[in-house]
Every structure is written in C-alpha cells, then in structure tokens.
Amino acid sequence: MSAFGKTSTxxxxxxxxxxxxxxxxxxxLGLIVMVSFWDYNGYQIIPAFTGQNYLxxxxxxxxxxxxxxxxxxxxxxxxxxxxxVWAITLVLGFTVAYFLAFHVRTLxxxxxxxxxxxxxxxxxxxxxxxxxxPLLGRNGLVNDTLLRLGLVSEPQDWLLYxxxxxxxxxxxxxxxxxxxxxxxxxxxxxxxxxxxxxxxxASGWQTVxxxxxxxxxxxxxxxxxxxxxxxxxxxxxxGVMGGQQIASIGKIIQVEMSYLQFxxxxxxxxxxxxxxxxxxxxxxxxxxxRKEL
Amino acid sequence: xxxxxxxxxxxxxxxxxxxxxxxxxxxxxGSGAITGFPAIIAAEPITLRYMGTAVxxxxxxxxxxxxxxxxxxxxIPVTSDDVVKRAVTQxxxxxxxxxxxxxxxxxxxxxxxxxxxxxxxxEAGNITTVFTVGEVNGKKIGDQGTAPKKVSFxxxxxxxxxxxxxxxxxxxxxTVYNADTLGIRPDLIKRPIASWAELLNPEFKGKxxxxxxxxxxxxxxxxxxxxxxxxxxxxxGNMTKEEIDLTLKVMTEAKKAGQFRAFWKDFNESVNLMAxxxxxxxxxxxxxxxxxxxxxxxxTYQPLKEGYRAWAxxxxxxxxxxxxxxxxxxxxxxxxxxGWAGAFLNRQGYYSAVLSTAQANMEAYEWDYWMLGKPxxxxxxxxxxxxxxxxxxxxxxxxxxxxxxxxxCWNAVMDENRYMVRKWNEFIAA
Numbered sequence: 001m002s003a004f005g006k007t008s009t010x011x012x013x014x015x016x017x018x019x020x021x022x023x024x025x026x027x028x029l030g031l032i033v034m035v036s037f038w039d040y041n042g043y044q045i046i047p048a049f050t051g052q053n054y055l056x057x058x059x060x061x062x063x064x065x066x067x068x069x070x071x072x073x074x075x076x077x078x079x080x081x082x083x084x085v086w087a088i089t090l091v092l093g094f095t096v097a098y099f100l101a102f103h104v105r106t107l108x109x110x111x112x113x114x115x116x117x118x119x120x121x122x123x124x125x126x127x128x129x130x131x132x133x134p135l136l137g138r139n140g141l142v143n144d145t146l147l148r149l150g151l152v153s154e155p156q157d158w159l160l161y162x163x164x165x166x167x168x169x170x171x172x173x174x175x176x177x178x179x180x181x182x183x184x185x186x187x188x189x190x191x192x193x194x195x196x197x198x199x200x201x202a203s204g205w206q207t208v209x210x211x212x213x214x215x216x217x218x219x220x221x222x223x224x225x226x227x228x229x230x231x232x233x234x235x236x237x238x239g240v241m242g243g244q245q246i247a248s249i250g251k252i253i254q255v256e257m258s259y260l261q262f263x264x265x266x267x268x269x270x271x272x273x274x275x276x277x278x279x280x281x282x283x284x285x286x287x288x289x290r291k292e293l
Numbered sequence: 294x295x296x297x298x299x300x301x302x303x304x305x306x307x308x309x310x311x312x313x314x315x316x317x318x319x320x321x322x323g324s325g326a327i328t329g330f331p332a333i334i335a336a337e338p339i340t341l342r343y344m345g346t347a348v349x350x351x352x353x354x355x356x357x358x359x360x361x362x363x364x365x366x367x368x369i370p371v372t373s374d375d376v377v378k379r380a381v382t383q384x385x386x387x388x389x390x391x392x393x394x395x396x397x398x399x400x401x402x403x404x405x406x407x408x409x410x411x412x413x414x415x416e417a418g419n420i421t422t423v424f425t426v427g428e429v430n431g432k433k434i435g436d437q438g439t440a441p442k443k444v445s446f447x448x449x450x451x452x453x454x455x456x457x458x459x460x461x462x463x464x465x466x467x468t469v470y471n472a473d474t475l476g477i478r479p480d481l482i483k484r485p486i487a488s489w490a491e492l493l494n495p496e497f498k499g500k501x502x503x504x505x506x507x508x509x510x511x512x513x514x515x516x517x518x519x520x521x522x523x524x525x526x527x528x529x530g531n532m533t534k535e536e537i538d539l540t541l542k543v544m545t546e547a548k549k550a551g552q553f554r555a556f557w558k559d560f561n562e563s564v565n566l567m568a569x570x571x572x573x574x575x576x577x578x579x580x581x582x583x584x585x586x587x588x589x590x591x592x593t594y595q596p597l598k599e600g601y602r603a604w605a606x607x608x609x610x611x612x613x614x615x616x617x618x619x620x621x622x623x624x625x626x627x628x629x630x631x632g633w634a635g636a637f638l639n640r641q642g643y644y645s646a647v648l649s650t651a652q653a654n655m656e657a658y659e660w661d662y663w664m665l666g667k668p669x670x671x672x673x674x675x676x677x678x679x680x681x682x683x684x685x686x687x688x689x690x691x692x693x694x695x696x697x698x699x700x701x702c703w704n705a706v707m708d709e710n711r712y713m714v715r716k717w718n719e720f721i722a723a
Binding site: 041042043044056059070073074077130133134137138139140157160161239240243244245246247251252255256257258259260261264 | 374508548
C-alpha cells in the first residue's frame with residue numbers, strides 16, 4: 001500500500017458517516033438557509049432572492065425601542081425560561097445523581113432507581129402535560145387542598161397557564177437529561193480521591209465542592225446543552241402549560257409553517273439556530289468538553 | 294410488534310375484500326345485473342384515498358360505502374393545516390380531498406384540483422342554496438369572508454379562477470357545514486348572554502378563551518370588536534392592515550388585563566377548559582359543546598344577536614385522478630349526497646348538502662329536532678346509541694333557518710394573510 005493510501009485510510013473510514021451527515025444534515029440545513037431568502041405568497045414559494053423574511057423577523061426591533069419587538073420579546077422570555085429551568089434542573093439533577101452515585105451501594109438498586117427517574121417518559125408528552133390540569137387547575141387537587149386547609153380564600157389562578165406551570169412542566173420533563181450525564185461523570189470519579197479528600201480533613205461540603213463538582217464539569221456541560229437547547233426549541237410545553245398565551249420561537253415557526261409561509265419560518269429557524277449555537281459556543285468556552293472527556 | 298399487527302390487519306382486510314367481492318359478484322350473477330356498475334367495481338375492488346381532517350372520517354360511513362358500492366375508503370386523517378399543505382405540495386397522495394371552502398383560495402390557484410362535472414352528479418341541482426347563491430329559503434345570508442358561493446364554481450374544468458355565477462364545474466361538493474358561536478357555562482354565568490361583546494366583559498376576567506388558530510381567531514375577535522361598537526368592518530374576512538391592527542389592539546389590551554384564561558388550539562383542549570370550569574365563555578365548536586354536555590356538565594352553544602361565524606367543507610378531486618378511480622370517486626360523491634351520509638351527519642349536529650335526501654333517511658322526530666328546532670319528541674341518540682339529548686330539549690339556536698339564516702361571516706383567508714399571521718403572533722406574545 002502506498003504512503004498516500006495509508007494516510008487516506010482514516011478518511012475512508014470516516015466517509016460513510018460523513019456522507020450520512022452530508023445527506024441528512026448539511027443538505028437540509030443548506031436548503032433551509034436557501035429557502036429563507038426566497039419570496040412567497042399564499043400557496044407557493046417563489047425562488048427570488050430577497051432579504052425581506054429577515055427584515056420581517058426583526059420588524060420594528062430598532063424603531064420600537066425601548067418597547068421590545070416580537071422577536072426580541074420572545075427570545076427574552078424563552079431565555080428566561082431557559083435560565084430558570086437550567087438552574088433548577090442543575091441543582092435537582094446534581095442532587096439526584098449524587099445520591100444515586102454515592103449513596104446507593106448496589107448496582108441493582110442503582111438501576112431500579114434510575115428506571116424510576118424515567119417514569120415521566122412512559123407516557124406521551126401531551127398526555128403528561130394534560131394531566132397537570134386536574135392537579136393544578138382552578139378546581140384541581142392543589143387548589144382544593146389549599147382551600148380546605150384554609151391557606152387561601154379563593155382558588156389560585158397562577159398555578160396553571162402561567163410561567164410557573166411552564167417551568168414546572170419543563171423541570172418535570174427535562175431533569176433526567178441533567179441526571180444522566182452528571183451521573184455518568186460521577187461514576188467515573190476514582191473513589192480513592194474522595195477518601196484522600198477526607199483523609200486530608202475536608203468536610204462533606206468541601207469534598208463535594210472542591211472534588212466532585214470540578215470532576216463533573218463535562219457532565220454538567222453536556223446536561224446543560226441538552227436542557228438549554230431543548231427549552232429554546234420547545235413550543236408544545238410552553239403552548240399547553242402556558243395556555244397558548246406565552247410566545248415561543250418554535251410556536252411562531254409552527255404557525256408560519258401551517259400557513260405555508262415556509263420562507264418566513266426558515267428565516268426564523270436560521271435565527272434560532274444562530275442563537276442556540278452562540279449559547280453552546282459560550283458554554284464550550286467555559287468548559288472544554290473534548291479535553292474533559 | 295407493530296409490524297406483526299400491520300400484517301395481520303392487511304391479511305384481514307384482504308380476506309374481507311375477497312369475501313365482499315365474491316358476495317357482490319354472486320349477487321350480481323344471481324340478479325342477472327352483470328352489466329350494472331356494482332359488478333364492475335366488485336370485479337376489481339377500488340380503493341380511494343380520502344384525505345381530510347378527522348371530522349368527517351367516520352368508520353360508519355366507510356363501512357356503509359363498502360357495503361353499498363364495494364369501494365374501499367382509506368382515510369388519511371391530517372390536521373386542517375396539513376390539508377392545505379398536502380393539497381398544494383403533494384396532490385398525488387390522495388384521490389379525494391376533504392377540504393374547507395376557505396382553503397380553496399390557496400389550493401385552486403395551484404391548479405391541483407379539477408372542476409367537478411355537475412352533469413355527473415345526480416343531486417347537483419338540489420344542493421342547498423347556501424352554497425350556490427348564498428341564501429336560506431330565499432333570504433340572503435351574510436357573505437363576509439370566504440363564503441362558499443364565491444369559491445364553489447370554476448370558469449372551466451381546468452380553471453384556476455373562480456366563477457362569480459354557478460357553472461358546470463364545481464370546486465367542492467359540500468359535505469358538512471355549520472354555524473359557530475360562543476360556548477358558555479350557564480350554571481356558572483347565571484344570566485343570559487346575548488352578544489359577542491360578552492367575551493371581553495370584565496365580569497369574566499380570567500375565565501374567557503379564544504381559539505389560537507389565527508385565521509379563525511381573528512374572525513371571532515372581529516365579531517367581538519364590532520359588537521362592542523368599536524368599528525364596523527366592510528368585510529371581516531378580508532381586513533386591511535389598519536383593521537387587523539385595530540382588532541388585535543383591542544384583543545391585546547384585554548389579554549394584558551388578564552381577560553383570557555388560556556387559548557385553545559384543538560378540540561380536546563376546548564372541551565377540557567370548559568368542562569373543568571377554567572373558562573365559562575369561549576369560542577367553541579358544536580361537537581365540543583355536545584362532548585361537554587355528554588359529561589353531564591351544562592354547556593350552551595349560545596346564539597348571539599350579531600349572528601354566527603359559519604364554515605363549510607366539501608369533497609374535491611385532484612387533477613391527476615382519471616379512469617376507473619375517477620368514476621369511483623363520482624360514484625362515492627353521488628352516494629354521499631344520496632341521503633344516508635347526510636342523515637348521519639345531520640344527527641351529529643352538522644348540516645348536510647342535500648336536505649331532501651337526508652330528510653328521507655331520518656326519522657320524523659329527528660328531523661324536527663335537528664332541522665326544525667322543535668322540542669325532541671323522544672330521546673335523541675348519538676350514532677353509537679348513547680343518549681345525546683333528553684326528550685323535550687330544544688336545539689341551541691333553533692332551526693336550520695334560524696341558525697344558517699343568521700350567519701354573519703365565513704371562515705376565510707385574507708389578502709393580508711401574511712401580515713395578519715405576523716400580528717397574531719405578536720398578540721400571542723403580548
């Protein structure tokens with residue numbers, strides 16, 4: 001085999017996956033970008049280059065300041081959700097993973113408890129969300145209990161179709177995405193490090209903060225990427241739990257698609273992709289995942 | 294698992310088809326009517342792919358078609374958004390299109406539909422005047438929006454333009470239509486409701502809802518704005534940019550003040566909101582009201598003095614359909630108008646296209662209740678046999694003439710659709 005043949009071997013090995021990637025990811029993405037510059041009317045897209053779709057996305061964003069335009073307001077509210085959900089799932093996910101990794105002794109028990117964490121995924125997303133209504137609704141269990149205990153004098157409306165309920169549903173749905181990678185990182189920690197920390201006189205908290213957390217960084221980063229990207233693109237949860245009254249980028253795109261406004265939807269999708277990539281870029285600046293793995 | 298299931302299902306249906314074909318063949322031989330059309334179809338079972346929303350896709354209709362015509366109907370249920378999308382982008386993926394009239398404004402210009410030859414449709418002359426000239430018993434009804442009479446006819450078989458007058462070429466053969474209004478919970482409101490303006494009455498703060506389907510939601514909003522005396526629209530179904538801004542400004546203010554509990558997008562959401570008491574007044578569809586009532590919860594489909602927002606659906610044929618399949622499609626459409634299906638749909642609270650044939654297939658007390666607005670002489674049963682309404686009740690809104698005669702506007706696509714959708718998104722975000 002020639003020298004060229006040898007150096008090219010890895011490329012040949014990478015080829016099949018590269019082709020799949022090209023065909024099912026790069027090509028469709030290229031099409032989306034292309035269509036986002038096309039014009040459209042009620043029933044067709046017109047292949048004529050125009051920047052109008054992007055102008056529409058940012059319509060009034062400069063002129064209306066300090067009032068936020070649709071796009072800015074929606075991104076701001078989605079980012080708020082992202083941040084809150086991220087913070088809560090991080091704390092929750094870390095705690096659960098810590099318990100599973102360090103307090104549960106046997107592998108069987110770990111598997112059993114792990115499966116318990118997946119229970120929310122046993123039914124469909126929509127059914128899961130609809131079942132919040134009898135719980136949080138005006139005549140739901142929570143309100144009934146509060147009324148009976150005399151804690152409130154009338155049903156609390158903020159429990160459902162509010163920011164609160166959206167965050168609650170997100171946390172319920174996506175904590176697992178935080179638990180898994182963090183748990184994975186924790187299982188790789190050499191237990192003798194913890195013993196060493198203890199021998200050196202560290203308290204429990206100090207061990208967690210100075211040994212476990214730094215070693216879990218890649219897990220935390222991966223979990224964060226999962227949670228943040230899912231929340232940024234989610235529109236079903238925000239729609240159902242927010243009573244369709246809270247905007248999300250995904251919802252805007254969906255509405256545009258349903259009215260055959262594919263170019264406008266494509267432009268919004270490109271902007272969303274850019275924002276999410278920026279966030280991930282920021283995260284990877286903080287933690288070099290590749291090095292940590 | 295799914296795979297095995299599928300194979301099974303195919304096996305069963307194939308066996309059933311063979312059996313049906315054999316039976317029909319035998320019958321044809323026995324009766325000596327070998328040249329009749331059922332024999333042709335029985336000899337070679339034809340399957341028609343029927344695409345539309347699930348509203349009209351009843352198993353009962355499918356079975357009856359198989360029994361009467363030997364034609365297999367394969368339902369392709371999609372959301373109403375996807376009906377347009379598929380009719381525009383994949384006209385080869387179905388043989389019969391079940392579409393709403395407002396969608397035609399987007400579908401017909403693509404040339405994907407063929408004009409249906411009224412000379413091949415037996416009951417064409419008896420299709421209700423609601424569709425052909427926009428009248429109920431000689432009285433003009435509201436035609437704001439995409440009224441069916443504006444889009445029912447084409448200038449030519451392959452035409453892409455709507456004809457102003459009835460012609461030989463129809464775009465859709467009407468299947469069902471109805472008049473929509475607000476649903477209310479009379480037990481929680483405890484006073485008469487008579488106007489669309491009540492939707493924004495602060496009395497119902499946090500207990501109102503509107504549907505989050507921009508093109509329909511904005512019409513309901515316009516009914517409200519007009520009845521509040523804010524503005525009189527020349528055409529609610531075709532607003533100018535200023536009118537869209539005005540309408541949504543009123544709605545946005547109400548939303549910011551906390552008037553709405555939630556918006557709904559599908560049937561079940563609207564039922565849940567109403568049945569759980571989260572809302573007491575909201576835009577609603579007639580079967581959703583029935584569903585709430587069947588749960589034992591009082592719910593009224595309230596007639597309002599400003600009138601109804603109407604909608605209508607019908608069957609269309611894709612341009613590519615030809616030969617035996619086209620013949621079968623005409624066969625099916627003729628069957629649909631022949632009465633059995635009409636009676637079936639009337640009994641669910643919709644209206645059918647040819648009233649005379651539907652009446653012939655309904656019991657007198659059913660016709661009196663559903664169409665004439667008289668108190669039910671006996672219990673009114675749902676198609677599955679459960680009691681829908683007790684004897685003595687009167688249909689909300691009364692007779693066909695009272696309800697369809699009071700139509701104010703029709704579901705529509707506006708010329709400023711692009712702008713409207715953007716503004717609606719802003720309203721949701723506000």
